[in-house]
Amino acid sequence: MANWFIAFIALVLLFVIFAGMVIAAKYLAPREYDKEKYDLYECGVPMVSEFRYFNIRFYIIAIMFTLFDIEAIFMYPWAVYFEELGILGVIEMGLFIIMVFVGWIYAYKKGALVWE
């Protein structure tokens, strides 16, 4: 249990350390206001339009990721204990993978993996 407490403390401490660094830089650096400087910088050319949209393709990738990451997570405990389960465990894992890959084939056929 102490292990995971250390992991939590480490995460919080790291956040505090890096926040401290960024805040320290704020007070060390000079500051001078200029309207042009505080506008968005895009390669030096004045900006024409704002852009705030995620392409729908990336949502599909995110959904596929959920599917396959869960698959991978299910396979981890099996990989650690698969020798006790024997040949039956391997066959069952094969069936599970086939079920997941039906989804992959569907996505493939629908063109979710095609980029133009």
Place this chain on the structure above:
Amino acid sequence: MIEVIIGIVKLILLVTVLSVYVMYATWYERKVIGHMQQRIGPKRVGPYGLLQPLADTIKSFFKEDVIPARADKPLFWLAPILAPTFPFAAAAAIPFFPPIELSNGTMFYFSVFHSNVDLLYILAMMGLSSFGVMLAGIASGGNKYSYFGAQREIAQVVSYEIILALALLNPILMVQSLNLTDFVTFQQQHLWLIFYQPFAFVAFVIAMVASASRVPFDLPEAENELVAGFNTEFTGLKMAMFFFGQYVTIFVVSALAAIVFLGGWSGPAILPGFVWYWLKVLLFIFMFTWFWGTFPRYRYDQLMDIAWKKLLPLLVLNILWTGFALIVHMPII
């Protein structure tokens, strides 16, 4: 309680050591890439430019911190803080030296955090590290390059996260543990795992370059398409924080590859264990620079095809074959 205090001391040491490592990794990379392109690289500040990283660090603290008027202020502050936090948290589980046995029989581990699920913890933290980049894209207030860069980075990291997890499954099937120390013990008794699982090793190397988003897979910050990608709007130390995170990610995946596939601190007894370990880690870190000097950049659709259409089905088949061969006691290759 004493464990927690030891953990905090180790953490502070880790941050110090890795900060110096990141500084000198930039120097080393500029020097090596310079010689690969028949230039000299940094040489003005200090002998052989050795004080250059120090000068760069001090400079980045004193650079003006410009926050664009249209940016989302809280997220703009949060993104550069989160970017190095998660890679460092992953590095907390990486051992720096082989564990030693104390006089009272317990093992002393040279990593901040040690558990029996090291690998899962590291993978989880590396998956979270794309949050910093995503927030950077959203916070930049409608800058299209930041947005494109952030989208690409997330899709890439997320796709290769799966490849990383599946490529690690093959060694796990052989070792049947998620504990990094067990991996080295296994490889001390048998051959290194790269000889049993060459395909998984190749897949892991591809995935580790992609998840650190380095050349040839550095599409999130492709300078000639996207100016600088997600960190276009960041200045001074805020920008340096993203590189901080990236270099620590490189260290984490290099150390992981060295332990899981190349046997960690096992090796011929000519040299002590930790020298072997560090040689292997430095080999992988050099490999990243070497790739930078050698390969052109991939196209985005090619990058996604490698992950989803080629590596994913092949790795799953490899896992099933490894499981089957181990159960019926057949040779794996």
